[in-house]
């Protein structure tokens with residue numbers, strides 16, 4: 001029998017929690033909550049609507065927002081598109097300048113580039129060597145026509161946390177709106193939108209044990225965005241389309257579990273990280289690329305001196321990890337996030353992201369470290 005690789009790619013996606021899967025399954029078949037939540041003419045529709053609204057409350061409770069500020073989307077890619085394009089188009093009379101950074105998720109960077117072709121202006125900020133955006137750097141980029149700033153709460157490759165409170169204050173003082181991609185921060189950092197100066201925030205279910213294909217955009221009361229998808233006027237006109245009851249209840253349950261088990265979960269991740277870092281630091285030629293002090297607890301980005309990461313991934317076939325690099329036919333491009341924080345192309349191509357989560361055990365970390373001890377000398381001196 002072939003056993004499954006040990007999963008160290010939680011930052012790419014997580015398995016669905018069985019408790020979430022149970023709730024989702026109840027929304028599919030004839031006996032379940034299958035009706036259209038927009039059907040107002042019968043009880044089955046009302047029950048489906050109730051299920052959707054309950055999930056909306058569960059999502060808003062984790063981030064301390066009003067349920068009316070949550071707009072369902074197909075994921076964070078759509079939420080980022082809606083936030084940037086929807087806001088810039090709706091507010092183009094006030095200004096056409098957007099500020100973001102070079103190490104955002106592609107869903108932000110590519111949306112910003114698409115906006116440039118529509119005549120909007122974009123400034124891409126450069127982070128420091130750990131991936132943080134400095135408040136001064138942001139201040140200097142703001143212009144009279146800046147209407148929106150979009151920065152991530154935590155980076156998906158290196159886990160670096162931005163000071164959202166401080167950056168948001170600067171944006172607010174300037175009178176612009178602040179969008180935050182919080183995908184990698186949710187369930188790892190405590191987010192309180194009653195306190196944070198954030199106007200829009202992107203979320204997704206599948207990175208915290210919910211299903212793929214569902215996410216949400218928090219849109220603070222008073223913020224105006226244009227819809228990207230037109231139709232029946234669902235989600236108060238911001239995002240039309242029949243609501244995916246099973247996906248939505250799954251996301252609600254995942255967010256509710258994240259809230260309930262927050263401390264336990266973070267402790268678990270911190271213990272795993274400590275164990276992994278302790279083991280890695282004993283191995284020669286290993287360099288930790290991220291700043292463990294200001295980083296989400298489930299991501300460790302590691303450079304292996306003199307070893308190309310693709311070769312190492314092949315040798316570590318009993319484990320599932322990723323590099324941030326992208327293959328373009330003949331060439332391999334290093335991760336734009338790692339080169340974006342000033343790393344050389346060579347070092348970036350020697351780096352691997354280990355990310356772990358709810359179902360990772362101490363034993364998994366031990367197995368990984370043992371395997372590294374075994375294969376690194378072989379690969380280096382072959």
Ligand SMILES: *Cc1c(COP(=O)(O)O)cnc(C)c1O
Nearest residue numbers: 075076077105156181183184204
């Ligand atoms: C995964 C991810 C996204 C994209 O989310 P999807 O729901 O898969 O579209 C956006 N931003 C960050 C930081 C991510 O890690």
